[in-house]
Amino acid sequence: MRADPIQRAIDEDLVRVLYAQDPIAFVSHWFSIVVLVAIYWAHMPSPHLFALCFGFYALANCGGLALWLWKRRHPDAVTPRTWVNLHALRGVLLYLAPGVSIWFAFQSQNTDLPLLHTVMLVTLAAGVFMSNGFDLLNFATAIPFLLLPAIALHFSEHTFDRTILAIVLAFFFCAINVYAVSYRKLFRRVVEARVDQQYLAESLAAQKLVAEEASLAKTRFFAAASHDLRQPLHAIGLLAASLNDGAAAPAQHAKTADHIVRNVEALNQLFNQVLDLARLESGVTQVIRLHFRLAELFERVGNQYRPQAAAKGLALRIAPTSMVAHGDPVLLERVLSNLLSNAVRYTEEGAIWMGLRRSGRRSGGYIEVRDSGIGIPLEEQERIFEEFYQVANPQRDARQGHGLGLPTVRRLVGLMGGELQVRSVPGRGSVFRFPVQAGDPDGIVSSLSDSAVGGASAEGRRVLCIDDDPSILEGLSSLLGRWGCIARGVPDEIQALRAVDEGFLPDAVLCDYQLANHRTGAEALSAVREALRHAGQPKVVTLLITGDMASPELEALAAQGIPVLHKPVTPARLRRTLESLWRQQGASSLQKVAAGNPDAAVPAGRDATVVGGHDYVP
Known part of the structure; x- marks a missing residue:
């Protein structure tokens, strides 16, 4: 060389x-x-x-x-x-x-x-x-x-x-x-x-330059994140103090409480966006490719933003398409949600268009999101992908977002093997597009519009929870009980194996990643799966829950397709993940029966990972 x-x-x-x-x-x-x-x-x-x-x-x-x-x-x-x-x-x-x-x-x-x-x-x-x-x-x-x-x-x-x-x-x-x-x-x-x-x-000089640039970018990132995190915290502190004013009218207290709730929501949104970027940087986000109808994804995302667009007098147009795509619908939904959110935010009049363009490609095409908004100057079109950078928000008004959407979009598109392209003219709007692969109509397992939470598939399910924190075990048991599940909480791997020996054969195993005695959740899940296999229960949904963002072991698990949820995990996120895994497991079993192999087992953590690695919020 x-x-x-x-x-x-x-x-x-x-x-x-x-x-x-x-x-x-x-x-x-x-x-x-x-x-x-x-x-x-x-x-x-x-x-x-x-x-x-x-x-x-x-x-x-x-x-x-x-x-x-x-x-x-x-x-x-x-x-x-x-x-x-x-x-x-x-x-x-x-x-x-x-x-x-x-x-x-x-x-x-x-x-x-x-x-x-x-x-x-x-x-x-x-x-x-x-x-x-x-x-x-x-x-x-x-x-x-x-x-x-x-x-x-x-x-x-x-x-x-x-x-x-x-x-x-x-x-x-x-x-x-x-x-x-x-x-x-x-x-x-x-x-x-x-x-x-x-x-x-x-x-060495190049590495030093890269390290200096990374250090400078990290400093800018934390400075901007600190500012945007402190703002709602400061407001919450002031508003909470005003609630102690006994002379204030109940209406004033209600208004103050409403402001607190909105600041908490803004803080939670920012916190989740920062965690999303951290997960993408750490390499633990999994790409789980499925065959699905692109029109269903467009309609699903469009329904989320039609009310916002209508409130501003904007027309949100979604081009019809019959294409079956092969990709990760959850990550694609995140990408489109961020692009539509920006389009609605920075467009004051006109229309927003989302659809598929073939652009001369025989297989697949390009998903495009167009708007008639303020546009982006040419010299700013690379900087918009920097964290916390916003073209039209020099005052850093949190109501206009935090500047994390487009950096997340670029990383997600890159993670799926594509490249995000942008064309924009100030005053005439912007076009964002990225490639999507064509799928196989015969490979579609289920519709994206199926409700995972509204079904009754959680009713009667047995769930084994492994966590060394008693308060988390108590919260999980209570939550699963309200869903109609039969939950059993244990603090470690030994107690989990004992529960299996005593005849508790779960349909799902939820396990924290960091356990006591220097054991990991991956080791515990492996031991439990082996015990269940000997007990005649080879098909079980397994799910790791962790607060770690950059562990090499987690990267290896993500590469193996093992579902991982990152804390904080909301109840809706947890339930949708379990429902999706159970539904996918059942669909895989039916496919194997139809193929003349009724005794075939679904490998745990691999075929049953529809949204398990995504921390998906419905």
Whole structure:
């Protein structure tokens, strides 16, 4: 994955080192030209060829200087690898002349010239090793041209002295190549270490920036949340104190009590919105996909907001659709509720439209919510997804919401695998849309409009409650008793197993997540399910209740599809969850019977999770 960045760094370093020594090399080669011309001056064989060879040498040296000047003035004219290749081409031209020119020494009558020329070539080869040894291409285009002609000519003389010199030159040629290999490996390791260090520094800087941004966002979040939580608490405190005024009329007391109730409702709504965001951030919110009629979901959500829209003189239009969707109806209902709530809040006249658009998709489409409200400026369209940020509420009036709806919507849509899109023009309204998958009509289990609470499925059900808090056990037993259930409360796993041994075979098991003696509700439920299986009661609804928001164990349970409710759990939420789980369990059993497998059991906590992981409020 990182080969290209490392190779580019090597090429960049090669360019710097290769071209940094070119001015010195230019002077050195002119010195070599002067020395060689001087030693051949008295015994110059083939003067025309000699002049041609050393003229070529001089021009190549000047060409090398021109390349250096071009690189200095236009460093970005070509890529680093191209600069390296051009430098290698310059080496071919530059070292060809001195290497081949040793032929003149063997044509001369002066027997000392071959030795003197060879010394000069060895000196140049040593310089090549120092300046070009860390690049294979530049080294390979210089050393062979310098030394191989001399080695071949010395061997061709067939004298003892020349043969020994040829052997020494061959040994020098091999040794310099071996050392160059080690030189290149060392150079590469140094560059890789530098790149790794630079990569680590950049990674740490990026992580530091992310941490600082997260810390700043957390600070802003808590500052805004603190403000919005303190406001109703402050009002409740003042209003509650006014109730002690004995001189106030009963009508005034009733009005004060009504204000207290409304502030408590606002506080509870804000508290639930903050908990929703915390659950989404912690990863414990489950996506439970079902096949359902999209029109039923539209009608269900539309019925909630028609009165509010009518009170403002707005038309709420819902486009008819026959599409069967495959998704999480509970999470989709939350998304649409938040979008419609915003549309009603920020639209003063005109209409609100909700419906499905295919938009060229063969399977599924896009759910859209349109309004003719105030609109959102382009520069604000990303900030509206920040917690507690509101475009048209600088005074932070709680009656206009708290700025948590759209951040929740974006996270929910992302959790379901989609992307929330927004188009808006100030003064002309906004459009929010997100994708939805098409479902299978044969996969529909039940209608979304079925009333889970109004049925009699809780009547006569046996429910085992496990919680180490006596007050919670008492409250659960009383609540379940009013629903017609037969409830039994126990403080721990041991007492739950004892109840099963005594013949109490429950239809549902409610268990707190954090129990005494360092036991968890997941462990207790697993033990109870195993005991019930041996007792002949394999099909039982299980439900975990917890106040924990970010436990890794809860994330694992959510991934397994085990139903989890997060405190505070309202009675309506608890009953709807139980009713839905029981109804889904019964529907699954009927499907298995219809398929010719009447003895098949429904896996607890998996097939029976319709809304169990959602903390759904009807």
